[in-house]
Amino acid sequence: MDGSIDDKSEDSPSSSGSSQPQNLSTVVHTITAVPTAIPNQPVEEDGEGHLVRTDTDIGIEKRREILSRRPSYRKILNELSSAEAPGIAKIEEDKEEEAAITSIQTTIPSYVQTSAGQTIQIAAANQNELTTQGLQTITMTNAGQGAVTAAAMPAGTTIVQYTQGDGSQQFVTVPAGEVQAYQIRAPSSLPAGVVMATPTGITSPQQLAEESARKRELRLMKNRYKNREAARECRRRKKEYVKCLETRVAVLEQQNKTLIEELKSLKELYCHKAETE
DNA sequence: GTCTGAACCCGTCAGGTGCT
DNA sequence: AGCACCTGACGGGTTCAGAC
Numbered sequence: 447m448d449g450s451i452d453d454k455s456e457d458s459p460s461s462s463g464s465s466q467p468q469n470l471s472t473v474v475h476t477i478t479a480v481p482t483a484i485p486n487q488p489v490e491e492d493g494e495g496h497l498v499r500t501d502t503d504i505g506i507e508k509r510r511e512i513l514s515r516r517p518s519y520r521k522i523l524n525e526l527s528s529a530e531a532p533g534i535a536k537i538e539e540d541k542e543e544e545a546a547i548t549s550i551q552t553t554i555p556s557y558v559q560t561s562a563g564q565t566i567q568i569a570a571a572n573q574n575e576l577t578t579q580g581l582q583t584i585t586m587t588n589a590g591q592g593a594v595t596a597a598a599m600p601a602g603t604t605i606v607q608y609t610q611g612d613g614s615q616q617f618v619t620v621p622a623g624e625v626q627a628y629q630i631r632a633p634s635s636l637p638a639g640v641v642m643a644t645p646t647g648i649t650s651p652q653q654l655a656e657e658s659a660r661k662r663e664l665r666l667m668k669n670r671y672k673n674r675e676a677a678r679e680c681r682r683r684k685k686e687y688v689k690c691l692e693t694r695v696a697v698l699e700q701q702n703k704t705l706i707e708e709l710k711s712l713k714e715l716y717c718h719k720a721e722t723e
Numbered sequence: 724g725t726c727t728g729a730a731c732c733c734g735t736c737a738g739g740t741g742c743t
Numbered sequence: 744a745g746c747a748c749c750t751g752a753c754g755g756g757t758t759c760a761g762a763c
Contacts, residue, residue, distance in 0.1 A: 672747085674734060680750055681732085 670735065673736080673749095676747095676749065677734070680748095684750085
């Protein structure tokens with residue numbers, strides 16, 4: 447790993463526990479390299495309550511063993527439901543779920559990268575409504591702006607404006623001169639709603655390097671988004687799986703009770719019969 | 724009112740798995 | 744081999760109940 451991106455403060459405003467859509471017009475540009483914990487290594491307490499990683503291979507092997515034995519929740523649950531009693535729901539991508547996923551996809555933010563390596567998030571209420579046709583640029587003169595805005599934006603800052611399908615307008619700002627250097631396009635390789643801005647007329651190696659770094663960052667961003675969704679799904683399935691197991695336990699306990707009762711009554715019947723004979 | 728620990732949720736990363 | 748997907752682990756945030 448070349449250092450992870452600590453984007454919790456801005457890239458993930460919803461990390462507070464509520465999974466709301468990310469705020470409109472959020473500027474996403476904090477990319478801080480921090481040492482990441484290496485997961486999947488055994489952990490020990492250091493005596494002060496702090497967790498310290500150790501290098502014992504036992505933990506790794508154990509985990510491998512567990513991993514190699516454990517199929518996905520989807521598989522487990524589906525097997526359970528096919529082999530077991532009714533009432534245990536199969537995990538499948540029903541239409542409701544698909545609809546939900548679609549709605550998530552259509553509300554994801556869009557990103558435009560600047561040449562400074564910053565990523566500006568364009569939050570579109572519906573990605574289908576984010577069209578290049580709706581894009582306009584306004585170059586600020588820095589005169590007569592409101593106090594806060596003027597202070598935050600240097601002269602010549604360009605505002606990218608786009609109009610959404612519902613008529614509402616969104617603005618993002620880009621440092622002077624950068625917008626002119628970009629073509630806004632939506633490549634098919636990006637997730638829905640992610641707009642990539644590519645500089646035109648790149649010639650120098652430095653620009654190429656910058657561009658490849660930008661592409662890498664966009665790819666990572668795309669992966670993170672996908673993985674975020676995947677993690678949500680995984681947790682949902684896990685919950686469902688646990689619920690299913692709980693239901694199964696309850697059913698089996700009830701069966702057990704019934705069988706014990708049956709055994710009791712049969713025993714009594716047998717004893718009674720033996721006495722009379 | 725403040726502290727604290729537990730429970731829960733979320734995003735991210737790494738590594739495994741299955742498919743092409 | 745490369746890719747997409749899945750899931751465990753981790754760290755951080757929030758909420759809430761109980762102790763002081």
